[in-house]
Amino acid sequence: MKKHEAPLDLYPAVPFSDILEKTNVKDEERSMSKETEKIFKEVQKYIDENTDGEPTEEELNELIRKFVDDYNGQIPGPLTPDNAEDAEDYLELAYSSDNAKDALKYAKQALKLDPFNYDAEALVIEFKSTDVTKLVRDYEKAVKNATKHMDEEGYFEEENIGDFWAILETRPYMRLRRAYLDALVNCRMMRRAEEECKELLRLCENDNMGVRFVLMHIYAYFEDEAGALELSEKYGGYDNTQILLPMSVIFYKKGNYVKSRQYLKRLVSRNKDFVRFAKMLVGDSSDELDDIDVSYSYTPNTIEELVIEMQDNLYLFVDLIPYFDWALREAKKFK
Structure with missing residues (x-):
């Protein structure tokens, strides 16, 4: 499975700040918001459609510059239910909705258009669950199905393990599992939460979602000195409050x-x-x-x-x- 990494990672010759500035995407800490992820996917698609084989660094830089120019000339107006077209549009509407009823409706539409849109699935689960135990069970089922699909798509190949946040297609899956982790903690299913933390850190060693902090507090709950010391050594957290x-x-x-x-x-x-x-x-x-x-x-x-x-x-x-x-x-x- 080919990794579709963010252009920042693939093409260091083009500063990410330039793309953000030119496309009016505000992200002061340069964290990967869903909006920037969407742009990165469009960049990757543009590159794939306009190259044969492995492009040189100079060719990549030129393609990204052309993409930015084209993007600036096609910046759409405000997104509304009338002009929404794909799953990402409806997902954005769901996030920006000011009431739960509409948010659920848009999230369902996003999931209908893309059954593997795990961000939309997480929203549907949250809005439809009537209690925290049902929330855990719904997330458990969703994670099981999502893991099966991601495995079939080849994302669980050994070369990808540990780098899941660097792969754009796996980020929604990781967010789904992070929500599942939160649900486990809320239900005080702490041993299961501990195992989920360890699996998330195995898939994403850089821990872009702060899972190590969740695990550290679970270790404190269980008075697991050995586990806590190993975790703090691995991530060098001796200057971190959490x-x-x-x-x-x-x-x-x-x-x-x-x-x-x-x-x-x-x-x-x-x-x-x-x-x-x-x-x-x-x-x-x-x-x-x-x-x-x-x-x-x-x-x-x-x-x-x-x-x-x-x-x-x-x-x-x-x-x-x-x-x-x-x-x-x-x-x-x-x-």
Whole structure:
């Protein structure tokens, strides 16, 4: 199976920022939004249709420049139900809809036009599920069918394992499995969630979806010191809030206060907001945490990240006020 990687990866001679600027696609962090994925697919299709054999780097650069020129001359107007044509159009309408009824309708239409549109399938599952257990079962069935299809298409060949995010066609599949992982966690099916994390990291070693952070908190939940140490070594997370905090928690739960304090000290030196966060959590001002806006994004190693970490891993932190009380007292001793 040929990998259809993003032009940024395939054609480094043409800066991705140039394409973004010329096509008016705003993506400040250059993360792969669905809009940029769509453009990359169009670039790949344009290249495939206009080349025979393996083009040279100079030919590739010229093709991309021509694509950008053509694209700029054909930028469509606003997308509406009247001018939507393909599954991607209806998926975009589903995401932009301001009510669940219309979003479900558009997602179903996208899935009708493309039965293997896993982003649309995930939306349909979310909107149709009546409880979290049904959500898990629906995702489980969808992932099973999607995996069978992806295997038949050749994406599970050995050369692709570990690089799934670099392959445009596998990203919707990875997002489907990430949603399945979230559903497992929400149902507190933690052993199954642990195995799903490991499989996602096997398929995408670079971990573009932050699965390592989910797994680290699961390890903290199970007090799995060995697993946590191996994971933090692999991804070099000793300066990351969402690695350091659960590592400190693990050793606290195991009664190893020396080790817990060592990770806590690293955390406090890295995230200057930890003390303020802990004070709010254990004091009478915990409701102030609700006023911290984390609806769109956050800056790493800030109180916003700590709030998101708490929200995403309530199963771990809900009964850990004694840890934060201890950590606050210890943090005050640090120079």
